[in-house]
Amino acid sequence: MSITRRSALGLVAGAVFAPAVVRAQAFPSKPISLVVPYPAGGPTDAIARFVAQDLSTSIGQNVLVDNRAGASGAVGTRAVAHGAADGYTIVFGNNQTHGNNMFLLKDPGYDAVKDFAPLAGVGAFEHAFVVRNDLPAKTIPELIALAKADPEKLNYGSTGVGSGSHLAMELFMQRTGIKMTHVPFRGAAPLVQEIIGGRIDIANSTLPSVLEQINAGTLRALAIASPERNPYAKQIPTLREQGVNNADADSWAAFFAPAATPQPILDQLSKAIIASLAKPETSKAILNLGFTLKVRDPAAFKPYHIQEIATWKQIITDAGVKPE
Structure with a gap:
C-alpha cells in the first residue's frame, strides 16, 4: 500500500473516530464548582449542598460547593461573572447578589442581568422577625412601642448591606415610623x-436561617413577613395579623451561569437542576428548612427577575439607602 493511500485511509479513520472522541469529552467531563457567595452554615449554603449532592449522582461528576463570601455576596458572584463560561463554574445567587447589589454597591464588578444566564429559579426565603430572648417585647406592636420610646437605641442585624434581611427591615421601619441602628454581618x-x-x-432574618433556633427556644420569633403563616412555623403570626400592612418581604434564590456559556450546556444544567429540585428527597430537605419552593425554568424566571429588580430598586430609593 502506498504512503499516499495509507495517509488517506488514516484521514478517513480519523473522521470515523472523531465523533467518539467528542462524545468522550461531552459535558461534563470534570467536576463542577458551585459557588455560594456566603459563608458555610447558612440557609443558602444548605440548599446549595442539597442540590449539589443530588447533581453529583445525576450528572456523573462531582459538584463541589465553593463558599466565597464578602462584599454582600459580590466577591463570589463577581468571580463567576468573570470566570470561564464553560459550565464548570456556576453560582447560587439571590435578590441581593443578582439584584440589590446593582444599586447598593458603588462598583459590584458585574451586571446581574447582562453577565448571567439563569438556570433555575428555586423559590423564596420568607423573613421572620426574631429577637434575643430577654428583649422586653413579645409582639410586633410591643416592639414598635419599644423602638419609638428610644429611637435608634435598638439595633438590628442583617446579612449585609443590601441583603434581603437589611431591606426587609428598612421597609418595616418605613411602614411603622421607627428607627433602629443597622449592624451588618457577612x-x-x-x-x-x-x-x-x-x-x-x-433581625428580620430568613426563616431557614433561624427556624432551628426558634424551635430550640434560643431566640424568639415575633412575626412572619409574608401574607400567610408558614406551614413549618404555624405558631408564628404574620405582620398583617398584628396590624402592619405593606411590609411583606420574601427573598428569592436562583442558580446562574456566566452569560456566554454555550446554550446546550445551559440547557443541560438547567434540566438537571430542575429535575433535582423535583425529587422528593431534595425538595423535602429544602422545605424542612422553612424555605418556600417555587421552581421556575429560565423562560419563566427571566421576566420575574427583571420585575423583582425594579420592585426592590424602588424600595431602596424610598428607604434612602445609599451605595457603599
Whole structure:
C-alpha cells in the first residue's frame, strides 16, 4: 500500500473516530464548582449542598460547593461573572447578589442581568422577625412601642448591606415610623449567633436561617413577613395579623451561569437542576428548612427577575439607602 493511500485511509479513520472522541469529552467531563457567595452554615449554603449532592449522582461528576463570601455576596458572584463560561463554574445567587447589589454597591464588578444566564429559579426565603430572648417585647406592636420610646437605641442585624434581611427591615421601619441602628454581618450564621448571645436585639432574618433556633427556644420569633403563616412555623403570626400592612418581604434564590456559556450546556444544567429540585428527597430537605419552593425554568424566571429588580430598586430609593 502506498504512503499516499495509507495517509488517506488514516484521514478517513480519523473522521470515523472523531465523533467518539467528542462524545468522550461531552459535558461534563470534570467536576463542577458551585459557588455560594456566603459563608458555610447558612440557609443558602444548605440548599446549595442539597442540590449539589443530588447533581453529583445525576450528572456523573462531582459538584463541589465553593463558599466565597464578602462584599454582600459580590466577591463570589463577581468571580463567576468573570470566570470561564464553560459550565464548570456556576453560582447560587439571590435578590441581593443578582439584584440589590446593582444599586447598593458603588462598583459590584458585574451586571446581574447582562453577565448571567439563569438556570433555575428555586423559590423564596420568607423573613421572620426574631429577637434575643430577654428583649422586653413579645409582639410586633410591643416592639414598635419599644423602638419609638428610644429611637435608634435598638439595633438590628442583617446579612449585609443590601441583603434581603437589611431591606426587609428598612421597609418595616418605613411602614411603622421607627428607627433602629443597622449592624451588618457577612452571613446568616454569625448574625444568628450574635442574637443568641444577646448582642443583637432583632433581625428580620430568613426563616431557614433561624427556624432551628426558634424551635430550640434560643431566640424568639415575633412575626412572619409574608401574607400567610408558614406551614413549618404555624405558631408564628404574620405582620398583617398584628396590624402592619405593606411590609411583606420574601427573598428569592436562583442558580446562574456566566452569560456566554454555550446554550446546550445551559440547557443541560438547567434540566438537571430542575429535575433535582423535583425529587422528593431534595425538595423535602429544602422545605424542612422553612424555605418556600417555587421552581421556575429560565423562560419563566427571566421576566420575574427583571420585575423583582425594579420592585426592590424602588424600595431602596424610598428607604434612602445609599451605595457603599
